[in-house]
Amino acid sequence: MTDLKLSAESIMTRADRLAEFSADEGQLTRAYLTPEHRAAHQQLAIWMTDAGLETWGDSVGNQWGRKVSPNPTQPTLVLGSHSDTVTNAGKYDGNLGVLLAIEALSLLRDVTLPFHVDVVAFADEEGTRFNTTLIGSSAVAGRYDRNWLSVADSDGVTIGQAMEQFGLSPEQAGMDARQPSDVQAYLEVHIEQGPVLEARNLPVGVVTGIAGAKRFQCQVKGMAGHAGTVPIHLRKDAMCGVAEMVLCIESYAEQRGIVATVGICDTVKGAINVIPGEVHFTIDIRSAKQALLEDSAHELMQKLADIAKQRHLALTSQTIYQATAVECNETLTQRWSNVVEKLTGHTPCLLPSGAGHDAMAMAHLAPIAMLFVRCDKGISHHPLENVIVDDVKVALDCLIEMIKTFDTPADSILAHHFKH
Ligand SMILES: [Zn+2]
Known part of the structure; x- marks a missing residue:
């Protein structure tokens, strides 16, 4: 040996x-x-x-x-x-x-x-x-x-x-x-x-x-309603909006060569028979390239805002952590x-x-x-x-x-x- x-x-x-x-x-x-x-x-x-x-x-x-x-x-x-x-x-x-x-x-x-x-x-x-x-x-x-x-x-x-x-x-x-x-x-x-x-x-x-990191806390507001009476096309379902946002985050991260994760997602006052009126979620974005991290975070938030707009939802977000x-x-x-x-x-x-x-x-x-x-x-x-x-x-x-x-x-x- x-x-x-x-x-x-x-x-x-x-x-x-x-x-x-x-x-x-x-x-x-x-x-x-x-x-x-x-x-x-x-x-x-x-x-x-x-x-x-x-x-x-x-x-x-x-x-x-x-x-x-x-x-x-x-x-x-x-x-x-x-x-x-x-x-x-x-x-x-x-x-x-x-x-x-x-x-x-x-x-x-x-x-x-x-x-x-x-x-x-x-x-x-x-x-x-x-x-x-x-x-x-x-x-x-x-x-x-x-x-x-x-x-x-x-x-x-x-x-x-x-x-x-x-x-x-x-x-x-x-x-x-x-x-x-x-x-x-x-x-x-x-x-x-x-x-x-x-x-x-x-x-x-x-x-x-x-990798540096950026973390965001996001809130999406739509309109709560009866799960049985409101037709799909008349809804402002915050959860459906967030679902589209989460998949957007995944595909965007892959396309840009960064990693991004939605680790927490909660319906505010959610109930089985209520259309979600408000959903809160987090985003954690990381890259070893600081400029790419900055650009990606900016562009991604823009894309999420577009999704919210198309679905007549209101999106707000706060940066809660950053590491260079x-x-x-x-x-x-x-x-x-x-x-x-x-x-x-x-x-x-x-x-x-x-x-x-x-x-x-x-x-x-x-x-x-x-x-x-x-x-x-x-x-x-x-x-x-x-x-x-x-x-x-x-x-x-x-x-x-x-x-x-x-x-x-x-x-x-x-x-x-x-x-x-
Ligand atoms: Zn260690």
Whole structure:
């Protein structure tokens, strides 16, 4: 068996071990600033030390390990993902990226690089306990919001109080943010959390960007009436209008290459024998291309207004949430593609991420790039979340090769990054 296969098996064993650090026996739930957060990071620190890394914890509870360069002539390369989980989670979301990075540096132990390589396990990405996502990576990227300190969990414990109980100083939170001049890039490997790679029978894929989102709350008003007495052609049925709108949203999304979802749809004061007079529904639109997201949202709302007009219905809508799309660094994405093609022999699959990741916050600090690993049926945030050891081996191989590509005169990734 090759070293890489053994390493991939060791990563799988470690993922099982890491999943034991949980609030509940028999299922995995590991939230920010909890005893299981501490225990998991102590275990990660042991594995980091075993890999020959220097270790430390930072001001918000992230765990770091560094492969020290004896003579760094380039800024530090940062690898990472998150170690926290959702409630009743799978073992690989976030954790796989951290374990892959530690193992990659362990295998590169005898290779001297002209830069430090840091591995970081972000302590809070999911926001399970405090409903605030990306705390760990935001602190590192210099985007720590001090209002977070007063955000409370369901027991009324604030982040500031929880930090003190954990042994951290709230006053120091985010004060040790990394500087852009000190970080040449951030790389994250993560499970896909979707079915695209599995459908294409590919072990890994290169991420082009992380989707931005817009969410709308919509109200359609028609005229309620007796389900037995009003002929169809005289009705202003709000539900029939919404049905047409929902199908319009689906076909428009497909045509424009975005995703759009109507997740909630309710008849106001609906009854079995009443023509729906008012229906409320939501729209969630996402794209990794911000301009496309903006255009599509605008055009789509126009189309829905046309449907309402034809049916003599009144449509109103409010934007209730927006997140800006983050594009991965083009140079680095091309490098990932070259690496994947070289090591797998397949034309690389380029795909956007529909879910949020720490890389979104880290993009404020440095050029980012991500690699996705195929996961079983695209299932995530669930105990059935799974990856296969052969795919982990490919991801490890690609990550090691990718790290090595930085050991060349820089092709001005930073210049490219800050041009935008
Ligand atoms: Zn994740």
